[in-house]
Amino acid sequence: MNAPATSSPLLIGTSRRESIELLQAQLSSYGFPVQVFGRKSALLAALHAQTAAAVLLDADGLEDGATEDVLPLLRRLFQGPVLCAGTELTVSRQIALMRLGVTGFMSWPVDVQVLIDRLEQLEEAGRHNPYRVLIVDDSETVTRWVSQILQQAGMQVRSLHNPLDIFIALERFRPEIILMDVYMPECGGDEMARLIRQHPQFDSVPIVFLSTETSRGRQWLARSMGGDDFLIKNQESEELLASVVITVERYRRLRHWMTRDGLTGLLDHTHLIQQLEMQISATATQSVPLSYAMIDIDHFKQVNDQHGHAVGDRVIKSLARLLRQMAPSADLIGRYGGEEFAVIFPGLSQIRAAQRVDEMRAAFAALKHLDGGGALQATFSAGVAVLGNNMSAAQLVEAADMALYQAKRAGRNQVGMAS
Incomplete structure (x- = not known):
């Protein structure tokens, strides 16, 4: 799958190398490059040699130095965000760490979903779109x-x-x-x-x-x-x-x-349709194709019933995150409702849009979602339609929905195309 907007890695400094492996694998599966260091000398050398998106430090320190000893040296090389993960950090220690340059705190063991949310917030804050x-x-x-x-x-x-x-x-x-x-x-x-x-x-x-x-x-x-x-x-x-x-x-x-859905941060249903209508109006003046995809997570009720709604929410957020990374723009993706999503593809033919959606499908099927001590995988089905002459937004949505229904009937985990 595509990497996030930044290719700079997250650098993690901790002496718990084995317990960080799962976190590293999960972050990498979402397209976040990660490098883990057990010694402060190696971490500082990496900061000297490259640009980092952020640094995550273990509050218990590294193999060759306490966190309080690492921070002053780290801050001479790196001015970006520094997160600190610990167990039951006292308020007084948090204040002391903030004075040394920590910009945010997390609980240990690190919740990958919480960390990804933080990293995406940092990416968004660092991405300046001209007014x-x-x-x-x-x-x-x-x-x-x-x-x-x-x-x-x-x-x-x-x-x-x-x-x-x-x-x-x-x-x-x-x-x-x-x-x-x-x-x-x-x-x-x-x-x-x-x-x-x-x-x-x-x-x-x-x-x-x-x-x-x-x-x-x-x-x-x-x-x-x-x-x-x-x-x-x-x-x-x-x-x-x-x-x-x-x-x-x-x-x-x-x-x-x-305009955004509270769980995923994508456009909500109302503003998704408004965006589609605006894209249809723009297409009429530019004489370019416009395709639209409906996406639905397969057997989502079973995910909720067997693993709980908290895990179901993680699966939904994971798909939303993947769509943001792989879609043309965050303003062209929405949560249609429940486990249904939609993506607008301005300028793409139906077959090219279907190819893009199939790439998303394969990437999502490869993701592993945490379920307590284990992990599960999920798939989605999709339908893609292209805007025809004098077609309204409602008609385009209906055509994509029918193609989605065909993909479901054909066995799921595939992309259908409207005829």
Whole structure:
């Protein structure tokens, strides 16, 4: 299977080499490269020679040094995340370890699912996606000035001089923040904000008004009609940048929890279908294929009945994790419901999408899921359909679902293709 976004390894420092082997094998099966060191000299040499994604230290130390002795040397070579795993660490020792550079704590023995969650959080935090900013202002001078400031900070910026064209820009650019003038010839910024707020798919996008208006009453009136903040034009560039960054980061966090399934972190059913509809609209203008796959874990009820719902949840999370690693984008995968998932493949023909899904199927079948002292394996079946002329999102989903049903009837653990 594909590796995660980073190929840098997790370095583990512990004297318990034998008990770490299963953890190392499980992390590797999920695509996380792992290196284990029993001596601090070897760990420090590895940090000197390569870039690490993170370091996990045993609170009981290594063969040739206590954890407290290793940390100062480690921190001279590595500025990234350092986790510490221990049994019943006291609060005072945790504080002491934090002062030496530990950034997070885990229980020993390490739960592989918890560790993978932490590693994925670290990956996501380290992955910077440029902010998308839409400027709506009839003044070319203002848009040029604001665009230059934001672009120099690495943001993606689109400018719009006619606010009446804003919905086209919202559909195509998908901004994470709108900077909009209050006074424009075609309509007021507050009027446009009210109109935007009537469309559920754009209701959560923050709108920040840019104006020369200094009346606090007028500013509050504009904000009451759909705005989130009010900035005075020609202010210090640092203040403008800070406002945009703070607002977009808050928007990203809120949007994540508003659109994601709680167990898997994938798109929930509602937002999965919304994403599919948007991809269908984009496909109509680009004249490229669009394929859609439905995925269902085989005999999942038996997994829950025989191994318990906690193990069932691990199997679901494992599949979600694999799909994130192997799908085109995290924004194109969703939990359709229960043990059913879906993946959108923009630009791929049906047969190419089916090949990609079959690669996912083989990788998932090879995974081992912990069940107390042992492990179990699971499989999934899938159905793939391609968007046809004048086909709606509901019809595409139905076609993929029928192909999934055919794969189930044919014996499961395979990929069916809609005819």
